[in-house]
Amino acid sequence: MRRGSRFVTATLFVVVTAIWLRASGAAPASAATAATASALNAGCYLATPTVCKLQVDPFAVQTFFGARLEGIRLQANGQTIYDFRTDVSNPPSGSYSPSRVKLGFAATCGRAYVVSLQVDDSSQPDFTTVAQTTLFTCPQGRSDVFLPLVTR
Amino acid sequence: MKQKLLLVVVGLVAVGLTVFGATVAFRKDVSAAPEGFASPINVGCYIAAPNQCRIHVDPFTININDGAGARLQQFTLYANGSPIYDFRTDVSNPPGVDYSPSLVAQDFAATCGTTYVVNMIAKDTTDANPLNYGQTTAFTCPTTVP
Numbered sequence: 001m002r003r004g005s006r007f008v009t010a011t012l013f014v015v016v017t018a019i020w021l022r023a024s025g026a027a028p029a030s031a032a033t034a035a036t037a038s039a040l041n042a043g044c045y046l047a048t049p050t051v052c053k054l055q056v057d058p059f060a061v062q063t064f065f066g067a068r069l070e071g072i073r074l075q076a077n078g079q080t081i082y083d084f085r086t087d088v089s090n091p092p093s094g095s096y097s098p099s100r101v102k103l104g105f106a107a108t109c110g111r112a113y114v115v116s117l118q119v120d121d122s123s124q125p126d127f128t129t130v131a132q133t134t135l136f137t138c139p140q141g142r143s144d145v146f147l148p149l150v151t152r
Numbered sequence: 153m154k155q156k157l158l159l160v161v162v163g164l165v166a167v168g169l170t171v172f173g174a175t176v177a178f179r180k181d182v183s184a185a186p187e188g189f190a191s192p193i194n195v196g197c198y199i200a201a202p203n204q205c206r207i208h209v210d211p212f213t214i215n216i217n218d219g220a221g222a223r224l225q226q227f228t229l230y231a232n233g234s235p236i237y238d239f240r241t242d243v244s245n246p247p248g249v250d251y252s253p254s255l256v257a258q259d260f261a262a263t264c265g266t267t268y269v270v271n272m273i274a275k276d277t278t279d280a281n282p283l284n285y286g287q288t289t290a291f292t293c294p295t296t297v298p
Contacts, residue, residue: 007159051201070289072196076298084196084208085291092192101208102259103200106297113298 035063035119040131042115044107044138052138053104054081056115059131060097067123068093074105075116081105091122109141188274189215193286195270197262197293205293206259207231207268213252214274214285223248226282227274229260236260236270246277265295 041057054076063069068091074082082105084098107113114135118127194210209229216222223246229237237260241247262268271287 007156008162071291074198079296079298080292080294081298082196082198082208083291083294084194085289086194087192087286088289089286090192092194098194098196099208099210099255101196101198101200101206102255102257103198103206106199106201106204108297111298 034124034128035061035067035069035121035130037061037117037119037130040115040117040133042113042133043136044113046109046139046141047104049142050109052107052109052141054107054113054115055104056100058097058100059117060095061117061119061130062095063093063121063123065123066093067121069096069119069121071120071127072098073118073120073127075118076105076107076113078116107138109138112137188279188283188285190272190274190285191215193270193272193288195268195288195291197268197291199264199294199297200259202297203264205262205264205266207236207262207270207293208259209255209270211252211255212272212286213250215250216248216276217278218249220278221248222276222278224251225275225277227253227272227285228282229270229272231260231262231268231270232266262293264293267292 038060040059043055044052045055047053056074061069061072069086070091071086072082072084073080074084082101086092112135114133116129116132119130120127191213193212195207197205197207200206214224214227216224224241225246226238226240228235228239237256239253241251267290269288269290272285273282274285275282
């Protein structure tokens with residue numbers, strides 16, 4: 001009987017600890033199934049003599065064990081430049097490669113950037129950074145100076 | 153012996169209920185299923201220039217019920233309930249198989265800082281009215297150039 005009550009106590013302790021860990025946000029078990037991504041490669045270029053754009057090469061996001069992709073965020077120096085969400089009823093799972101945007105991402109000439117990729121899937125409570133570039137610098141754009149001409 | 157067995161069963165049931173409860177408590181809710189069939193509608197918003205944001209829609213396919221002889225007549229993309237792309241098919245020879253429209257060349261205009269939900273409504277010849285074929289969760293356009 002004593003052994004039995006010890007067993008029940010131990011079981012209840014495990015159950016309570018599991019609930020507490022899950023509620024506190026610590027999820028070591030789910031870290032193993034977190035989404036991953038292919039290499040993130042990006043750069044900055046002069047789109048016009050005074051306008052710079054960020055170019056992000058195609059990448060793929062991978063979810064595991066049936067987890068569904070819910071969102072992707074591209075950030076430049078921690079600031080979101082692309083907020084992407086999936087279909088509410090039929091989100092993709094497995095490997096997904098978002099198509100490239102048509103106009104490129106705005107950037108400031110002369111500034112240095114690190115671009116990072118964050119992913120949110122159904123196995124995680126929030127976005128997680130899964131890839132990041134090293135630092136690169138936008139070319140120095142040209143500031144056009146216009147001198148008014150006065151003619152008589 | 154019987155008591156030990158009972159305690160083991162109780163312990164297993166308790167663990168099972170915990171796992172179930174955690175799954176239910178922390179799942180992310182999913183809205184109702186679409187009325188028509190298409191590949192997922194996946195969309196985002198990005199900043200293309202100062203005060204210029206664009207909505208980008210990933211390629212999608214509209215499933216046509218070719219077994220019933222259905223033909224695609226139209227589809228419309230909406231952002232927050234307002235149409236951003238109204239598309240019609242050939243009056244004499246509409247598509248009768250699954251159809252994947254080409255991507256627009258410059259993406260769709262959007263307001264920086266605004267949160268959007270994009271959905272796609274389509275109609276084939278077997279539908280009495282256009283049906284909702286897919287919808288995104290909410291996403292927000294960036295506000296400033298980094």
